[in-house]
Amino acid sequence: MNPVMENILTRRSIRSYEERQIPAESLDQILLAGTYAPSGRSLQTWKFTAVQNPQVLARINAALREALRTVAAGPGTHPYVVRLKAKAEREDSEFLFHAPTYVIVSNDRENVNALADSAVAMENMMLAAHSLGIGSCWLNHLPGLTRHPVIRGLMAELDIPDHHDIFATLALGWPKNSSPAAGPRKDVIHIIR
Ligand SMILES: Cc1cc2nc3c(=O)[nH]c(=O)nc-3n(C[C@H](O)[C@H](O)[C@H](O)COP(=O)(O)O)c2cc1C
Numbered sequence: 001m002n003p004v005m006e007n008i009l010t011r012r013s014i015r016s017y018e019e020r021q022i023p024a025e026s027l028d029q030i031l032l033a034g035t036y037a038p039s040g041r042s043l044q045t046w047k048f049t050a051v052q053n054p055q056v057l058a059r060i061n062a063a064l065r066e067a068l069r070t071v072a073a074g075p076g077t078h079p080y081v082v083r084l085k086a087k088a089e090r091e092d093s094e095f096l097f098h099a100p101t102y103v104i105v106s107n108d109r110e111n112v113n114a115l116a117d118s119a120v121a122m123e124n125m126m127l128a129a130h131s132l133g134i135g136s137c138w139l140n141h142l143p144g145l146t147r148h149p150v151i152r153g154l155m156a157e158l159d160i161p162d163h164h165d166i167f168a169t170l171a172l173g174w175p176k177n178s179s180p181a182a183g184p185r186k187d188v189i190h191i192i193r
Helices: 003-010 024-035 054-070 079-088 114-131 149-157
Strands: 047-051 101-108 135-139 164-173
Touching (some): 003 114, 024 114, 054 149, 114 135, 149 164
Antiparallel strands (some): 101 164, 135 164
């Protein structure tokens, strides 16, 4: 199988990481791969904020916890959010899988392609990471809370522009365990010849 196909088929979401940091050159390559993703009209309105500083990672986790605790929830609230809110009540709750590197993908909220552009950049970064033996996992807590005042404050601290929302985030690190096998694929392919 050609190496690109093999890389695509063997990438898995990794949720447990070694403490040691990934090399600076690897992070550079992963972020470069993100910037080479396609974007609608090639506008490239995204920003990739990579965090490796342990204090800042702890600050992000604390802000997430605070936002989750205070976000309004009612009868219609998605069960996933209800679960996250319950987790946030625990003082030791950790939302970033203790990943040593965390990338926040923000984008201009006025760009109609912001979500799609951010998603293709995410996949480029996940595949680049995997090609280097580095594990990754898409984490979707922050995007859902991007308008929460606590998260707006965090974004300002991280120099994420005011006109941006967070569309995706990525945990990165050396996998602690060997990769699980891919789950079964659904029968979704229909070729009309
Ligand atoms: C849009 C999106 C959001 C996701 N959000 C989360 C998340 O918040 N937490 C998490 O652990 N995994 C998250 N994932 C990872 C998926 O659970 C994972 O891709 C899926 O289970 C398939 O597993 P695989 O990536 O190993 O093939 C997300 C993936 C995508 C594409």
